[in-house]
Amino acid sequence: MKAVRLIRTLVPAVLFAIAVPSTPGRALAGMVKGTVRLSDTARATRLHQGYWRLENGNVPVRPASGRAGTVVVLEGISGVLAPPPRTVTVEIANLEAQPRVVVVGPGSVVEFKNVGKTTHELSTPANESIMPIERLNPGTFRHQKFGAPGAYLVRCSEYPHLIISVIVVDSPYFAMVDDKGAFQMPSGVPDGKATLKVWSMGRWVHEESIDTSGKQDLTVRVLEPRSNGKESETRDPDSKDSDAANSEAKEPEAKGSGE
């Protein structure tokens, strides 16, 4: 069973690896990498705040893996093929999902597997016709196919913090952001114009047009969307390319903590 799944995963990946470099008529820019610097809000690891969030005063607060759910995607590159469909398994245990973000090609299937002891009710609340709410008892799984490119949020109605982001892309150039905010695109990004988008905390938090020609390193500063729809740059408390640990120490307190 494991062998079959391995083959099913590896074969498209190999084909994809063969296909991308062989795209004719395009100059390849080579490596595109960079760092994502999230704003305070975007960096916050907690989706749902209560009234208070106070430090204990004795032991320093430990950092969280704030970048774990951040993805950078390059879109709008002409002449590239979408990733082949595949099946990805998301395991739900300990009231959390692993992985929390899945980036797949159109037509891929995501398997939600409840390996914990708690029953969940998963759905895509924004559009329940895509994935209607359904109980997922411990030890059971559910397959869901995602056809069209786009971002889908799968949530548990009982535990709303449990969010799985399924991003269906039509570009093979995407990368997960590590705990330090670094990302590296697959090699062979064609020269030219592209749109770089950043997904974090269950939403697109940044989008900009870039020219991949000769680019070696990118610094992506994520702007925080305001309520009126305009964007403004959030003051980065750690403007000297602070690492995740440092930035986590400056994580905003709960909204009521200062009152």
Place this chain on the structure above:
Amino acid sequence: MFLSKIWFILIAVAAGVALSIALAAPRPMAQKLEELEGQRLDRAQYAAEQMLKVDAHKWIDRVAKLGRDAILSEALDSASRGTGELGVQHKTVQSRIRSLLPDLSTAGIASITAVDAYGRVVARVGDNEKEYGENIAGAEIVADALRGYLSDDVWGAGGHLLRVAGAPVLSKSRDRIVGALLIGAETGPQFAERLKRNLDMDVALLLRGKVIAATLDPTQLAALPELVAQHRAEIEDVKRTPALPLEVGPDTYLAVAGAFPGQASQQQGYYVLIGRKPAKADLGSLLANTSARDLKWGSFPWLSLIGSILAAVAIGLLLQRLEVERPIARMRAELRTLARGEAVKLNDGRYSGGFGGIARDINAAIEHHAMGSLSGAVAAGGFSSSPPGDLPPAGSAFGAQAAFPSSGAPGAVAGSAAAPPPSSGFGSPSSLQSGFGAGSGASAFPPSPPLLGFSPPPPAAFSPPAGFPPSARSAPRAPSALTTSASPPGTGTGIPGGSATDDDLEDDDKHVQGVYLQFLAAKQQCGESAVGLTLDKFRQRLQENKVALMSKHDCRTVRFSVYVKDGKASLRATPVK
């Protein structure tokens, strides 16, 4: 009747105005009350928010204090390090929590959960207390606590709301985190009742489109989730709704919904404050909401109301008496007088308005009846067979200013009362004009009742002259007196200096009848009353004056003609030589 009508109109207008005020005046007040109730709900929602916030801090303090317990710290440290049996650790932690908090329900605690440094449940007290061993590190508040945060959250799992406070448990040396404690505070009926006590208004708690607790009958709040769901976007923006009208059975309420923080905000976890909407301002609602206390002497102006009503009734009755009852009584008295024959018509000038009209109608009916009788008599050529009454001597009152021609020319003074104005009803022009007006003293007629043109003909008032031929006297169509008097003196009629033939008598009779009818017509034209003016009486008067004028002017006969002067019918006598 005029004043009575005006009074009734005024009363109706006043009643209408009072009713309009009574119905309209409460409306602005009701709107103001609704606005005030909305403001009260706003303040209550703010108070509820503050209360939830303070509560959350209190629970955080409590769980932090609990986490400082050495036994718990040691047990969780042991569990985190993996030393010892988890079952033993479970019992140790559970018993220790129970000893520290023996009565969870009194303290408003639904559950206490202890986890080790990896998020594994070591023990629970309260809900699901037999379950342990599973990992809940994925829960945000647990993850936060294990990182070192003290925080709160609201969960909406299993159809129940739970306010949760979490705190890390430090090692005995207080240099590392060995676990975390969570307290789940009851957020159901008890919490709703407490909110109600503190805020003085009803409370409902909603979760995922259902009412999970309420101080009102939840079955009556079936429409509440839908109502709040319609304002979901507004709640996400400003964390609350405006005051929304809510129909609960026959009552109308105002409701303000606020969102719980934390995870429950994603699960449509709302607390709804419900205040009674002020009563409607329509008549039924006003009456329905009127209590006995409102009608007590001290709180309702009974004296003013009763005084006003009595005054209105008294004024109405007074006006009725003045304008209705008194004229009726007066008219009845006059009608009785009329029936007794003491009067021939009503004094319609004494009545105003409708009663004046009635009096005039009665008078007109009487006149019409009299004229009908006269016309019938004239048409039949018959005259009253009753002899002339005892009239004063002829000529005494006729022709004071009568246009009798002297030597064939009219204008000569005739009659016995040439110089002084005659007081006779028939002698002066005014008397003539008034239609044989009410005379007195030397009047040729007996005293007339007020406003009566003539008194009823006295019996046996007609006495034909001695020389009146029997045939003429008995002839019904030829009143002998008139024919005799119309004849020139010495014509054999018994009147000195005249003799009368049958033709003369007939001519005189026709003349008198013609004058009489002309006189009646003229009076009718002038709007004068002709009641009591019978042909016999008319003839008798003419005869008397004729005789007087004939003897005075030594003329053969006298001819009468009718003319109108100053709007009154009058007679003119012209001697014929």
